[in-house]
Amino acid sequence: MNAAAKINARDYLEIYQNPEAHRVSLKHLDLFIGDQAFQAGMNSILNTTLQIPPFKPMEEWVFENIELANNKSTRPGPMRLTVYQREVALAINDPNVRQIVVAKGVQTGYSKFIKALYAYTVSYLALNCAIVNSTKPDAERYYKDEIAPMYKEVMALKRLIRKPLKGDVHDTGYEQRFANGVNTYIRGAYTDDAFRSYTTWLNIGDEVDADGWQPRANSIGSKIEMFRDRGTDFYDSKLLIGGTMGLTHRSIINAQFLLGDQRRLHVDCPHCGTQQELRWGQKKDANGKRPEYGFRWEINEGGFVVPGSTHYQCDSEEKCRITQEEKYAVH
Template sequence: MTVMEALALTSYEETCSGGLQRLRDRLRRGRAEALSRPPILTLSEWADEFAYLSPETSADAGKFVAFAYQNGMMDAVTDPSVRQISVMKSARVGYTKILDHIVGYFIHQDPSPVLVVQPRVEDAEDYSRTEVAPMLRDTPVLAEIAGDLKAKDSNQRILKRVFRNGSSVSFVGANSPGGFRRITARIIAFDEVDGYPAQGAGDEGDQIALGTKRSESFWNRKIILGSTPTIDGVSRIQKAWEESDQRRYFVPCPRCGHKQTLRWENLKWDKAEDGQHLPKTAHFRCEAKGCRIEEHDKPRMIDNGEWVAAKPSTGHAGFHIWAAYSLFPNAAWQYLAEEWLRVYRDPSQRKTFTNLVLGEPHQEAFEITDPEALRARCEPYNDETLPDDVRLITYGADTQNDRIEITFVAWGMDDEAWVAVHHVEIGDTSKIDVWDRFDAVISSRFKTESGRVLVAQAGCIDSAGHRSEMVYKFCRDRKRRRVYPIIGRGNANPKQPRQIWSKTPTRTKNSGDKPYTVGVDTAKDDLSSRLAILPQEDRPNPRAIHFPAEGLSGDYFEQLTAEHAVIKYVNKLPHRKWEPKTVGRRNEAWDCLVYALAARLSLPVKLRSQPATPKVPERATDEPEAPETEADRAEPVQITPPPRPVRQRPRWNMYR
């Protein structure tokens, strides 16, 4: 209260009649009120007293009630001995609400500049609109500070909100090169760091380093990292968590009281007499005495749990939490068991389960390094005795100056694959006659055991490096036959792998031709996991790859295992890429298999949930019949032809 305010509250008579002492008392009380601050609460106390859930972001709108494990994570933010917090988590554990409360706390209790970094600018805008704005509207203590969010106020923008008490919140996308400039913040919250572009924020460098640098002027700064992990050895949140004190949530067994963490390998369920899984019976087994822990025991266990660090504290608190601890209805143990039973046979879906349910990084791929192990798996078939399960054929070709190598692959249900033959066409690839012979090879017909005749439905030819113009001309004249020129590209961002097959081509700089891009690193990861599947006889083998006893060159399997995946650091960022094991080692067979997979993905045909064609029974009579022609026996898969290319009108050149 100022002197002028005090005088305004004091009548003229009171001042003139010697009420100066009363005026001094009022000034003293006003100064004390101005200097006093609301009581400083921990973040969990603040959330318990003030936080509300908005109907746009929660199924149970209203007063926020924390899960017990959330309190320990929130209180680390307001612990003066902790300078950094790293949370490696799964989905469905309520981490987004913790992030919301961090923003709300430092607006209301401890006014400070806050910076929230999302993977993309679009994510930052969406978080500001859908999470922060409803929280400012529906949390009474924040609504008083924020005022009318709909008013045309220059301080209330989507990517930066400034409040009347001096606090502010900025939102930045990790893919924005200039997003970190001109920002100073005490609280830096990095959300979903494993989704950040691996090459950094343009030319600016690593996003976490850039954001952390924005807080160097604050002695009491806080750095918060949270994310679902991705690839083992590449995951940023995994690295941060390993550098922390590594806290896990220990819960007591409701039967014997032994404190333990919930581990996936201890989640069990019963089986029926016929061997059918019963996920509704999902329960945990106590690791001490084998006690059966049921779903209805979970709330009491969580309420009585505690965070326990595995390493001494150095000011970096790390938390690992996964879906089994969550009290959300959709995280019941029954549903986790059902999810596992749906995906455990599919390596790609199993990766997603590991990341989003277990909250752990996954091992990217099994690498087959022994060529003899693959050679020993050869089966007694060839290009004229393919299994009747085969539905279509594609090929991949690699061009060299003196030869063209081609691998034909037959495909069945659920992407089961049979390598049909690997052919090498010798000759100078700058000569037309070599390409004429190659055209005859890719027009070859293949037979199944029952006599069906198949022809290749699509093929990819590498156009980078050797005879590019010859490849473009060859493919240009055969578009209707789905002969595609391709260019292989690695993963610029391992957190967001490049698609194996791009649906739209890209124009080259020096040519009007449009080659298609193939994500070779992604394809090699996929094929590596397929090669790790050991095919079983007399049963479907989804995604498995078979090899014939005939039709492969002597060094075919050496070429197939010529590369391995390595982790390299570029600008201190980890990149996983495939490289030759030794310089100069041949790998054409490996590349051809990659291109044949890309050709398969170019076809709009899904070979799933269809019964295999039974073998044609032997004829019951010896009566002579009219001989069948190859055209009569051919049963190619019906595929909608690609649309004819649209001729674009040339642009008018005003300088001509």
Template sequence: MILAPPPTLTISEWADARRRLSSEASAEPGRWRTERAIYQRGIMDAISDPAVESVVVMSSSQTGKTEVLLNTVAFHIDQDPAPVMVVMPTERDAETWSKDRFSPMARDTPCLHGRISDPKSRDGSNKILHKKFPGGHLTIVGANAPSGLASRPIRILLCDEVDRYPFSAGAEGDPVNLAKKRTVTFWNRKIVLVSTPTIRGASRIETAYAESDRRRFFVPCPECGEHQTLVWEQVRWDREADGAHRPETARYQCRHCGAHWSDAERWAAVRRGEWRAEAPFDGIAGFHLNEVYSSWVRLEAMVRTFLSAKDHGDEAMKTFVNTSLGETWVETGEAPDWQRLYDRRESWPAGTVPMGGLFLTAGADVQKDRIEVDVWAWGRGLESWLVDHIVIEGGPEHAAAWSALDGLLGRSWPHASGVAMGLSRLAIDTGFEAPSVYGWARRAGFAQVAPVKGVEGFNRASPVSGPTYVDATAGGKRLRRGARLWTVAVSTFKAETYRVLRLERPTDEERAGGARFPAGTIHLPAWADSEWCKQFVAEQLVTVKTRRGFQRLEWQKLRERNEALDCRVYARAAAWIAGADRWGEEKWRDLERQVGSLDPRDTAAPETTASDPGTPEIASAGLVRRAPARRGRRVFTPSYLS
């Protein structure tokens, strides 16, 4: 018997011949057809091309980029066995991808049967995150797991949603670079980076695409035949005489002859398209796609999404630009005017929590001669109120300063409803005298205290990562992994702060008529002085050029002191760590019941009932029923400075 070598196929040819789509992961189960989204052929063939070492795909959602990665994995299991690694943003994402995407494909694609062991086998060759097959293996890891990224040599590296990766895999550094190091022993390695982009100047996929040959997909006009890229600016729709939009009339307009294309004509044009590079090829093939090319999206749906994003502000529009247009969002980094903040301060009793506040967090900034703390109340939509500003005199070398901070953890602030509220979480910066901070946090307890380390850069999907374990000192003894450290993408929260400071607020008349403040609104009290307001907007976001000529975003100080902004960032990180960004309606309702602040205008809300102060729910929110007592601003002065 003569064994013939496997047929010479590209990944797209293999997929057309052998791949089967699963009903769990596709609206069109059955045989794979590359012609359904023809632009995928160029991407898959580039991965198959021996001359291409790296492939970069900067794309919107709904373009099938995950299916391209699945085809690549299946091709190498069936045709070209090799060590393969798939890197997802988190370990949870890795498990989800394995269970929901890979396993159905392996089950429903006949040529893969028998190549991957039965998941019920006892030899451990088919685990959720590690699967063996003849001649190779598949490892699926999260970018937040340094041990997984550095575990074994890899020839085929597939990185999905790289803009959602943390800035550092633990303390090991950039996860993409860590993963790339696994490929250095293979002369025929292949590195594939895929992602929806995020923020201009801070997007991994944008930087990688800029270093590629920058291919774009050109399609011919059904009328004039001129080739062009499909862009959102050429989408047109009608409006009524009263200005009302009519998304159902959406069509694409040729930029050359002005002809209007229906969805069917647009899809037909895409099937006749071709990839064209804008820069010389030097081993890196780059591809850019937006949702206008998608065979699964109608322009009417895109227009409706766009109009909804316009109505819901910058955050919604950023999502549209990233996930529908496949483009980076340009942050507005100009600092708001401090005088405007000062002029629109509001009056409520000093040191008290207004009715909308549902839980408290604090941010602590450690300086050489003091510790500054700002306490913030948070409500629905992460609307926030500055409740207290505290200065603890004396630096971290003084035990009395830490004792004063201990006292703050046990302190309560009166809520407008009569409930006394304690801190749910305090985030403290470790940038100055980190060992002292770790030691204090360990003594105070990590349930309420979160040591944080700020890193530059943006990460909207996961602006806080961790915790990782670091060494701490207790009683003069060094304890390995004795403290927990959270990493905070400070640029994300600074940009968010500036964005919500610019929100338009309802007038007094509109509020009297039932209008509410927009989600995220920041309320400042009358006691916040001009110095604090200046510190709150003491930085601006600027674009700088790197040595390699690329652009990146960087926060630069406008004033020497910026403690108010830093404390806000840490308090916001504390709210993230507490889970506020992920709470559902039931959680918010529960908090409202505990503080007795259900909005009387909400007819669906149940009647407010007094809660037992001993219940776990109240303890978790830091709430205690107690007679209200007014408190003004507090400045802690340790006894040794008296």
């Protein structure tokens, strides 16, 4: 039993009535060393635990959190954004940009970029997100092939998967509710119902020039405008629409692209440093001659592309050859 436990009520009364007789001096104690240790401990906490971590832009977060498998990519390992994807990612992180339009070619990795953006928005930004494909079957396929596998492969998302309790709303391929309070929606654009009854910060449209995005006879208006309205509860909401352009006169992508600043993708050659617009370079002139710049490849006798022959011909006097392996050094 310690000394403090032996003090009874009468002792407390005596101390209360005669405090001077029981006063203890601490002048002989040196508290300097203890104070130093306390200050050092507090400074350590302030500089580590209590520090707000620096904001991670999308490109950095994706590289750290998304791993591409051998059976799903020709470049397995940490996901690295390509040059055009980096520009879109920068626009996503720019608070002054509200709408992004991507007029693209085929097989440029746009769908893969979308799923990475989805994971970043849900798990890091913790904001509601919607992805709208052309039709309901397209939406179902995209969910099964691209989104659902991430719930097992991307740990940042896997940790947020709920286990619904009795009475809770269960998740489906069209609506997902996460443990951090984020809701996501995947829809097909064919009917106007795809743009009702949800509120989202990020709204992503894929293959916007496909028929599903065209207004039907009973549509109440532009589907792009209805989609944009899903974000009006957020002062800084984002609308990202992209796709391969179809016929110019009915192209939604072209019309929306012309409303923006109409940026073209410019890159620096990793060899000579010449800045140039990245162009296909296959269109022949009146004499049937192709330009000296652009994408090039060789075809063998069987009609197949010769492995390793694909490259980009630089638009400079040096006519540098930018290979497949060097494309990640292009900025």
